[in-house]
Amino acid sequence: MSAPVSKLREPLIMGSKTYHQITEDLVGPTEKAPNSAWIIAFILAVTFLSFGLFCIAWTIYVGIGSWDLNRTIGWGWDITNFVWWVGIGHAGTLISAILLLFRQKWRTGVNRAAEAMTIFAVMCAGLFPLIHMGRLWLAIFIFPYPNTRGPLWVNFNSPLLWDVFAISTYFTVSVLFWYTGLVPDFATVRDRAKGIRKNIYNALSFGWTGKAKHWQRWESLSLLLAGIATPLVLSVHTIVSFDFATSIIPGWHTTIFPPYFVAGAIFSGFAMVLTLMLIARKILGLEDYITVNHIESMNKVILLTGNIVGVAYLTELFISWYSQYTYEQFAFFNRATGVYWWSYFGMMTCNVLSPQIFWVKKYRRSVFVTFIMSIFINIGMWFERFVIIATTLARDYLPSSWSYYKPTWVEIGIYLGTFGLFFTCFLLFTRVAPVVAVAEVKSILKTSGDQYIGPDAKHGHEKAGTAAH
Amino acid sequence: MHQFIFTGRQKSVLLGFMVLGLLCMGLTWAVDDPFHTRFWTNLLHNTVFFTGIAFIALFVYSAWMTAYAGWHTVVKRIFEGFSLYMVVGLVLMLIIAGGTWFHYHHLYHWAAEGIADPTSDHYDRILAGKSSFLNKSWYTFGSVGFLAVWTFFAFRIRSMSIAEDNAGTADYAHHQKLKRIVAIFLPIAAFTSAAAIWQWVMSIDAHWYSTMFAWYATASWFIAMMSLTILTVIFLKGKGYLEEVTGEHLHDLGKWLFAISIFWTYLWFSQFMLIWYANVGEETVYFQIRRDDYPVLFYGNLIINFVLPFLILMRNSTKRKYGTLVFMSVLLLFGHWVDFFLMIKPGALHTALEAMEHMGTAVGDAAAAHDHGHALAGDHGGHGAHHAIPPGFKMPGLLEIGTFLGFLASFLYFSLNQFTKASLISKNDPYLAESLHHHT
Numbered sequence: 053m054s055a056p057v058s059k060l061r062e063p064l065i066m067g068s069k070t071y072h073q074i075t076e077d078l079v080g081p082t083e084k085a086p087n088s089a090w091i092i093a094f095i096l097a098v099t100f101l102s103f104g105l106f107c108i109a110w111t112i113y114v115g116i117g118s119w120d121l122n123r124t125i126g127w128g129w130d131i132t133n134f135v136w137w138v139g140i141g142h143a144g145t146l147i148s149a150i151l152l153l154f155r156q157k158w159r160t161g162v163n164r165a166a167e168a169m170t171i172f173a174v175m176c177a178g179l180f181p182l183i184h185m186g187r188l189w190l191a192i193f194i195f196p197y198p199n200t201r202g203p204l205w206v207n208f209n210s211p212l213l214w215d216v217f218a219i220s221t222y223f224t225v226s227v228l229f230w231y232t233g234l235v236p237d238f239a240t241v242r243d244r245a246k247g248i249r250k251n252i253y254n255a256l257s258f259g260w261t262g263k264a265k266h267w268q269r270w271e272s273l274s275l276l277l278a279g280i281a282t283p284l285v286l287s288v289h290t291i292v293s294f295d296f297a298t299s300i301i302p303g304w305h306t307t308i309f310p311p312y313f314v315a316g317a318i319f320s321g322f323a324m325v326l327t328l329m330l331i332a333r334k335i336l337g338l339e340d341y342i343t344v345n346h347i348e349s350m351n352k353v354i355l356l357t358g359n360i361v362g363v364a365y366l367t368e369l370f371i372s373w374y375s376q377y378t379y380e381q382f383a384f385f386n387r388a389t390g391v392y393w394w395s396y397f398g399m400m401t402c403n404v405l406s407p408q409i410f411w412v413k414k415y416r417r418s419v420f421v422t423f424i425m426s427i428f429i430n431i432g433m434w435f436e437r438f439v440i441i442a443t444t445l446a447r448d449y450l451p452s453s454w455s456y457y458k459p460t461w462v463e464i465g466i467y468l469g470t471f472g473l474f475f476t477c478f479l480l481f482t483r484v485a486p487v488v489a490v491a492e493v494k495s496i497l498k499t500s501g502d503q504y505i506g507p508d509a510k511h512g513h514e515k516a517g518t519a520a521h
Numbered sequence: 522m523h524q525f526i527f528t529g530r531q532k533s534v535l536l537g538f539m540v541l542g543l544l545c546m547g548l549t550w551a552v553d554d555p556f557h558t559r560f561w562t563n564l565l566h567n568t569v570f571f572t573g574i575a576f577i578a579l580f581v582y583s584a585w586m587t588a589y590a591g592w593h594t595v596v597k598r599i600f601e602g603f604s605l606y607m608v609v610g611l612v613l614m615l616i617i618a619g620g621t622w623f624h625y626h627h628l629y630h631w632a633a634e635g636i637a638d639p640t641s642d643h644y645d646r647i648l649a650g651k652s653s654f655l656n657k658s659w660y661t662f663g664s665v666g667f668l669a670v671w672t673f674f675a676f677r678i679r680s681m682s683i684a685e686d687n688a689g690t691a692d693y694a695h696h697q698k699l700k701r702i703v704a705i706f707l708p709i710a711a712f713t714s715a716a717a718i719w720q721w722v723m724s725i726d727a728h729w730y731s732t733m734f735a736w737y738a739t740a741s742w743f744i745a746m747m748s749l750t751i752l753t754v755i756f757l758k759g760k761g762y763l764e765e766v767t768g769e770h771l772h773d774l775g776k777w778l779f780a781i782s783i784f785w786t787y788l789w790f791s792q793f794m795l796i797w798y799a800n801v802g803e804e805t806v807y808f809q810i811r812r813d814d815y816p817v818l819f820y821g822n823l824i825i826n827f828v829l830p831f832l833i834l835m836r837n838s839t840k841r842k843y844g845t846l847v848f849m850s851v852l853l854l855f856g857h858w859v860d861f862f863l864m865i866k867p868g869a870l871h872t873a874l875e876a877m878e879h880m881g882t883a884v885g886d887a888a889a890a891h892d893h894g895h896a897l898a899g900d901h902g903g904h905g906a907h908h909a910i911p912p913g914f915k916m917p918g919l920l921e922i923g924t925f926l927g928f929l930a931s932f933l934y935f936s937l938n939q940f941t942k943a944s945l946i947s948k949n950d951p952y953l954a955e956s957l958h959h960h961t
Contacts, residue, residue, distance in 0.1 A: 056954040058591060060693065155961075286787060298798040305799050308732035310791040352587075363711055367732050374719075375730045376650040377803070411704075 063502035066340040078486040081336050089335050097475035104469005107462045116186035118462045125445040125457040130180045132437040133467050137177035143321025144170025149281035157500050160492040161346045166325045167230040172477040174223045176470035211294035218291040222284050229277045235260050236491040289317040303383035303444045312364035319357035322350050323429035330423045341488045344417050351416040358407035392443040395435045402432025522762050525940040535934040542927010545920045558873035559913040561626035566865045567928040569721050572610025573742035579604035579675050580710050583703035594956035595765045599750050602939035604675040614664040621657045630727040630872040631655035655724050663720045667713040674706045689949025696951050726868035729807045733792040740785040745857040747778045748850035762945050768841045769959045775840025782830040810867050818863050825856035870914045
């Protein structure tokens, strides 16, 4: 007998699936030729990627002067995009690690794709600080190694260096986590494959045979990695926030930054997961595995993190006044009413006001509303970083150096290029690996399949919850 | 056994401790400085601490219900019992807020007469700028208004939960209604608690500010509440109640204790590190005073509240054994009480000493205050000088411990009394079966 499940819990797998059907549905797409939607999307993604590569090459050839950075605005779209992409990269690990520790079964429907998205987003993010160096070939200098440079070392006091460690560690652990989850699924793919394909997947699955011992080790490795990844989720964006908050720039130096950046990252990460999964679920026909219930759960996380971010915005705003520190007060006054007022307005509207719509169950469960909202939040969170960076730098302590910044075509091109990179990787991923974690979905079938729980349950499960004892 | 019986012996023990607390408070008043700073800081400290525990119990209860948690159903009555203590907090905060009007105390620099009046001796430009928030009316409204709203929710939720016991239906109508109430409570609580903490605690260091402060203090409450929950559960189990609560539930409660201790450390570190790193005098002064003048508490705070739970609660088995759980819970409850001690005492002492000196120099006939202020301030008194720290401020003295025990006893008396009013294990909760069969 499996554990009782409350009647209030909705099924997470629809369509009375058997184990075999789950394999068919989820592994199937990797075995067929791609459909035309995939091909068109792939061509588009590669086009964007190529243009991005061209713009990167242009930046390196012409120099960083091809951007519109100036004396006070040393960080523009590049670091905005960097923080934005890193933030998006948070949802995957949150879903796979923290929700695993919280025993949230709905994570199984989306964790695989979210983790993949994390890895690709961190790749996109990592590009920007590198290009921002201008002389890319000197990137080696960010690594502190015993060297022939004599006493020349990286600045260990700088949060920018901590970022190098934080993000590379995060990337490594995310890849390990993702790959660990893929091993049993690769074995499933292998078992159905023939010829060279079989050999490739056999190598990828490390000779997984599904022995009890394999599962046991796999389970403990997953838990261990979850334990390691959980502080990592917090650390990455915490350190990104340190890039700003350790300074004495008004509007940047505020102690709430670490947790508020993390909440914002999860917020934007979930929005991006929704954007991607709503499309993927439609194109790959995964409606039975990524149900409206999944979407509703993610929308609740969005509502929660959106409100945390909202509390943080208002805290910042209030404390800037409360501090009675003129420069701090001006920084926030300037954000709301200065030259970049529209980006502050965009941030507040998209991040704080619009998610309130998810108080209404009907909208939480509407695929259409969710999709629009996920785009809104992606935009809002981009604006948040732009507000923090550009608005602040455009109005520094010295009014004579106040300036205005707008990106050049090169900067825009590189940003579009990262979309190309992101989607190219994601589309390739949908071709080579099951987009939904097959083994993990199977593990929750007995407790969350619609033939076992919910209104259409056929198997006579006990009437959980009413049990008087 | 689902019906808790509050025995006469338990009552008299708790009443005994309450009397002890009252005695300690009376004694504190008697040995105090003319402003009775020690008495008032102790009252504020314990009121904020225990009211906060009650508040966070309701907040966590609401959050878990909203998140479909389920597993905690067998201990949810504990949270309900705790949350109602806010009624007591309301009365106590009313006294403290009243004190700002009638000059019972000098806890808050901003409450001084004429602080916003440029012609006054007390004029302080920065506090004048803040005076549209830091003033008696807002403080009273914030303390009483917010607490009244929270208390309203606590009673509403409690009565709905008991109604579910008595008249629960198969469609879980009570639960659905309850879910709506707690969902409304959550954002209200999130916004108002920050403002309450600013007023009650952060404004003691009236010039200082930190955006993190409200979340930091809330995390501290959270850990104290979890410690007290674990202790209460183990106490009740020892008396033969809560048989349904197994090692699995304790394990999960222990995980929470571990997790939020780490989270608290994260907030502590972020706040400290950013202020230390930027090295802006207006901000660093907060930590400088605490590090230099209160080193035992400053470092002890980190050892008790981070190092020990990190090392001890890391292992699986320590979260399932009564011995280690009780040890850690007692330590963390006390540790976070000390954390609030450290948030409140240094700033309040500073304010009181300055006020005493000021009164001494400004008004000739307040000779007693004058002498006392200078005696406390040491030989080199005056603004900015290091003051000698009187007893009850540098470290919690016996009177503080006694007051703490008195408050704790009143909190437990109140909660245990609530437990007698309904079954300890709720009935008809939709997650009851899950919770009864909970397996981590």
